[in-house]
Amino acid sequence: MAQIGPVTIDPPLVLAPMAGITDSPFRRMIRSLGGCGLVTMEFISSEAVTRGVGKELGKLPFDASERPIAIQVYGSRPAALVDAALKVQDMGADICDVNMGCPARKILKGSAGAALMDDLDLARRIVRALRAVLSIPLTVKFRSGLRDSELRYLELGRICEGEGADAVTLHPRTAVQQYTGRADWDQIARLKEELSIPVIGNGDVVTPEDAVRMFSQTGCDMVMIGRACLKNPWIFAQAAGLLSTASYSEPTLHQRAAFVRRHFEILAGELEGKDLLHKLKVFTGKYTHGLPGGRDLRRRLTQIHDPRQLLDAVEAFFDEIAS
Numbered sequence: 001m002a003q004i005g006p007v008t009i010d011p012p013l014v015l016a017p018m019a020g021i022t023d024s025p026f027r028r029m030i031r032s033l034g035g036c037g038l039v040t041m042e043f044i045s046s047e048a049v050t051r052g053v054g055k056e057l058g059k060l061p062f063d064a065s066e067r068p069i070a071i072q073v074y075g076s077r078p079a080a081l082v083d084a085a086l087k088v089q090d091m092g093a094d095i096c097d098v099n100m101g102c103p104a105r106k107i108l109k110g111s112a113g114a115a116l117m118d119d120l121d122l123a124r125r126i127v128r129a130l131r132a133v134l135s136i137p138l139t140v141k142f143r144s145g146l147r148d149s150e151l152r153y154l155e156l157g158r159i160c161e162g163e164g165a166d167a168v169t170l171h172p173r174t175a176v177q178q179y180t181g182r183a184d185w186d187q188i189a190r191l192k193e194e195l196s197i198p199v200i201g202n203g204d205v206v207t208p209e210d211a212v213r214m215f216s217q218t219g220c221d222m223v224m225i226g227r228a229c230l231k232n233p234w235i236f237a238q239a240a241g242l243l244s245t246a247s248y249s250e251p252t253l254h255q256r257a258a259f260v261r262r263h264f265e266i267l268a269g270e271l272e273g274k275d276l277l278h279k280l281k282v283f284t285g286k287y288t289h290g291l292p293g294g295r296d297l298r299r300r301l302t303q304i305h306d307p308r309q310l311l312d313a314v315e316a317f318f319d320e321i322a323s
């Protein structure tokens, strides 16, 4: 169990924010399997929220069953971030998180995401402005730095703590690295030694055993998991099992098939047309990774342009492997 301000995170395992992935249906599915103490929404543009852009505002609603939930905002203008953060607070989010780690060129161009690691004065002003208006906990997620020659995570961590952030998350790769190389867990350990607020460790947790190893190697307070839960949504429940009883079980193929069917039913109930087709293809790609015949199915799906046909093909695939 861990705390972020008054919010209890139990178990201390966190779903990472992933744009295009951690929408409400996916968060509800992860919650339904247990083991995840905090879910995070995909990041929200503070500028778009300020301008009232419908598509961005449409991402904000969440179900009570998802709580506790952190909503992550990004941007570079303190006034816009304050606007968006207040909106997030009004929506009833448990935690407001600020993105200072995104390496995407489009985000860096707007001086947001990891670009803030190159402008620590602005980063400080942002944390200060948000702390001044928010009554819910405030957290900041960042990388090691923008580039190898200038690692700024310790300095940024100290700034966040000094300005009253309630916790920080470190994904120990530079923005230039994107997702190449290995996450340097030693940096998580160094940050933990440096700060007294909780540190959430993130990066390259692929198995439940990795999650336990990240706790013991770094002393971090919580472990955040991203990509691995797309291939194995049970990873939170399994890591929680390892932490509490030193054991866990693998889902059966029936359970896997039922999970995918349920997720796709929810998506089909909430989306339509191209949006639905796109989401179904994204998740089918992840869920069938490594399964026998998965590659063949994914190849066939590129020819399908109707959501109903796609749902049928995926259902038939899982029925076959589960039989």
Ligand SMILES: Cc1cc2nc3c(=O)[nH]c(=O)nc-3n(C[C@H](O)[C@H](O)[C@H](O)COP(=O)(O)O)c2cc1C
Residues within 6 Å of the ligand: 016, 017, 018, 019, 020, 021, 042, 043, 072, 099, 101, 102, 141, 171, 202, 203, 204, 205, 224, 225, 226, 227, 228
């Ligand atoms: C598809 C995708 C989208 C992501 N979107 C976000 C995001 O919106 N905000 C953020 O802070 N990090 C984002 N990330 C980074 C993850 O939160 C996490 O830091 C990273 O994937 C490393 O953790 P992992 O090795 O467990 O995946 C994204 C990662 C992926 C793969």
